[in-house]
Amino acid sequence: MSAAPxxxxxxxxxxxxxxxxxEWxxxxxxxxxxxxILLVPVMGPLMLFMMVAFVSGIAASTAEVDLPMIGAERAPQLVASLAEQGITVTPAPDDARARVHAGELSLLAEVDEAFDEDLRAGQAATVRVYVDESDRRAAPLADHVERHILGYGARLGALRLIARGVHPAVGRPVAVTVIDVGDKGHPLLANLLGLIPLFLLLAAFAGGLSTAIDTTAGExxxxxxxxxxxxPxxxxxxxxxxxxxxxxxxxATVALSLAGFFIAVRRTDSAALGVPLDLSPTTVLALLAYMLPVAMMAAALMMLAASFSRSFKEAQSWATVLIFLPVAPGVLSLLYGLGGHHAATALIPFWGPHQVLATAVTSPVPVTAALLSTGVNLALAALGVALVARQLHKESMLFTG
Amino acid sequence: MIRLEDVHKSFGGRPAVRAVGFSAGDGTVTGLLGPNGAGKTTTLRILGGLLRPDRGEVHIGGHDVARDPRAARRSLGLLPDARGLHPRLTPREHLRFAASLYGLSPAAADQRIEALSVQLGMAGIIDRRCRGFSQGERVKVALARALVHDPMHVVLDEPTNGLDVGATRAIRAMVRTLKEQGRCVVLSSHVMQEVKSLCSQLVILAEGEVKAAGTVDEVLAQAGTDDLEDAFVTLAGMDA
Known part of the structure; x- marks a missing residue:
């Protein structure tokens, strides 16, 4: 009595x-x-905004720096030279050193008592810069200040050599010139767009996590x-x-995240950052299309992991581990800036999606890599669902204790 | 008609049911009686095709459960020991979902849901989410779910276990209606009074084996007593 096909x-x-x-x-x-579904899409763009604010904060703060200085009166020419570079020397409070140590003051310069004497004697005159190098805001300011003090010293040295009839280049046998070929400005900015692949992959997994568990282990x-x-x-x-x-x-979580990033990028004044921070509607649509099979793969693999568990909590611990797999390449490349992709590496499960997305947000969409990776994602999804179906045939699924 | 023949099932080498065989006819309520751990739930799960027997055959309405499980399940309504409901869905949503899995049209499903709601007295809860339902309400929803496709064969695992008087009466009235409609009902229980008032046929199961089977009178005669509880204790070997 079998029905027609x-x-x-x-x-x-x-x-x-x-x-x-x-289930819906x-x-x-x-x-x-x-x-x-609602939280993940907010987190990514929010982080982007915070990073933009942080980076442009550094750019703005190195342009105009207030530098508390002890003994500024001993080095008026240095103070004048720093002022030309936008570093305004201010009188230091009485207990300045103690306050720097206590972290109440982030930056302090001190002109040595013997500064003028040493300078006249032709010896190295000392300026001490106090900073907490682990303070991410103050450290670049200290570098900035140090560079300009050394610059002042170098100019002084050159003048002395000229006064003695020696060409200043004699004292500089090696000259280093750094040519910045990057168009991404501050190194953190290169990573701004790197947030997008990371959060899209996170959205595909974290968004479906609860449902994956509820439909399997929860049931x-x-x-x-x-x-x-x-x-029947x-x-x-x-x-x-x-x-x-x-x-x-x-x-849905992916789509909302992408919309959030699109809005965040559009609202960012990228001209002020000096970086092309752009996400075109075409790129957004390409990302949206690419992410569908990724979400399908994520769902299948999380359901499979959860189907082995007897309770929601047990499943949660397994599936949460699974979330780290797709996120790991994103985190690694944020930290180490992994690059140089080949189309063939797009075939590597979990690596492929990150590679395709990371390329797509900064360069033209890598069509070959995207297609190869999509094939892998669909295959993983199909395998995952087939294994979930096989799980449902197991008698042990009936037992909860 | 439900028929089990020489059914064996072990879990990890430990036998749960051994050579279980009985038949339950149409228009009768057959009581499956046994102490805890006797193999009642395992037997019923084998009946529903959820567990595959190591040996033996199960037929439901002429369909071999092992060979044609879907045809067998279409004519079977089973209330499992686990009444599991989705806390975020209402009884009506549970029943519509079950009806669509049995292939009922939406119109037929709604008609059937209406009838079951009246029969089981669920009108007050039919559109409330199941979270926080009492045991009685849960059993009613689970029973309605098992009956939504109007099955010829109905198997109930301890249907009145843990219920108050009102819910118990509603369930028992339902069982009598099913019997009058000429359906084949199998009911597992350890409540003697319930078995006595509902069942015309008895199967006594203990230690995974059928210890006695027949009409109530036949079982009483076999035990040599006129009290069902005494007969049960004797036949199940609980008097040792």
Missing amino acids: DEAIARSSHIVWAVFRT VNALRDRRALTS RERQSLESLLLT TPRWALAVGKWLCTSLIGY
Whole structure:
């Protein structure tokens, strides 16, 4: 009494749709799932804004620096020279040194008592710069100040040599000239766009996490799986319906994140940063298309990991580990600036998505790499769903204790 | 008609049911009686095709559960021991979902849900989310879910376990209706009074084996007593 193939397919797709619809309603009522759908898309753009503010803060603060200085009266020419470079020397408070040590003052210069004497004697005159090198704001300011004090010293030295009839180049046997070929300005800015791949991948996984667990381990924990398995339905159709729902939740998180980044980038005054910070609508659409199979892969793999667990909590610990896999390449390249991609490396699971996204946000979309990586993502998704369906056939799925 | 023949099942080498065989006819309520751990739930799970027996056959309405599980399940409504519900869905959503998995049209499903809601007295909760439902409310929803496709064969695992008087009466009335409609009902229980008032056929299960089977009178005769509880204790070997 087997139905005609067409009828069987129609019935199966009907079941997939019924499962999808029910899980969808269920997921949208899940506060845990909703929180990640809404929170992850806000986090990425927010971080972008903060980094932009930080970087432009440094740019602005090195342009105009107030430098508290002890004994400024002993070196009036140095003070004048620094003022030409936009460094305004201010009188230091009485307990300045103590305050620097206490972290209340981030930067302090001190002209040595014997500065003028040493200078006249032709000996090295000392200026001490106090700074906490681990203070990310003050350290570059100290470098800036140090550079200009040394510059003042170098000019003085050159004048002395000329006065003695020696060409200043004699005292500088090696000259180093650094030519900046980068068009990305501050090194942190190069990483600004690197945030986008990182957060998109995070969105695909973190967005679907709660649903992936709820549709598998959660179903086991609340013992609703048994009545589902008693229905005359092919188990693969149940797995596919649940997977489509999880994929869509993850994908919605990706789409919202992308929209957030698009708005954030548009609102950033990139001219002030001196960097081309741009995300064209074409790039956004390409990223959106590329991310769909990524979300499908993420959903399948998280569901598979969760299907081995008997409770929500147990599944959560496993699936959370899984989130680090796609995020790891992003974090590594943020830290070490990994580059030099080949199309073939796009075939590496988890690495490929990061490579494609990282290239796409700064350069033209790498079509070959994207297609290769999409093939891998779809294959992983299919494998994951097939294994979830196989899990549903296991008798051990009925036992929760 | 439900028929089990020489069914064996072990978990990790430990036998859970051994050579279990009985049949349950249409228009009768067959009681499956046994102490805790006797193998009742395992037997019912095998009936529903959720567990594959190591040996033996199960037929539901002429369909071999192992060979054609979907046809067998279409004519079977099973209330499992685990009444698991989705806390964020309402009873109506549970029932619509189950109905669509059994291939019912939305119109047929709504009609059926209406009837079950009246029969089981669920009108007050039908559109409330299941989180925080009482045990009685949960069982009603789970029972309605098992009956949504109007199955010829109904298997209930301890349906009144932990219920108050009102819910118990609603469930028992439902069982009687199913019997009058000529359906084949199998009911596991360890409440003697319930078995006595509902079941015409008994199967006594203990230590994974069928210790006695037949009409209530036949089982009483086999134990040599006229009290069902005494008969149960004797036949299940609990008097040792």
